[in-house]
Amino acid sequence: MGNVLRDAINQKKQQLIEKLIASGVYKKDSKHLFEWTISELEKEYRFIKKMKP
Template identity: 65%
Template structure:
């Protein structure tokens, strides 16, 4: 069970890393994306997604 949860977290982290890289984010505050926690990645992804929505609606 523990390995399954760890794998699921890694898959989700990789998803957010890929999306952030596609958006042009590679590093922030001198930290590479792979150093971020899942929560940090998800927060940054949601923020960028929200900003892009605002740009599209203008």
């Protein structure tokens, strides 16, 4: 069961990273996206999404 949850989280993180890269975000404060937590990725994606018209 633990592997299923871990895989789902990693898949969600990868999707968010791909969306952020498509929006032009690669890193912030010298921290690359793959180093971010899923919460940080979601927060940044919501912010980027809100800023787009």
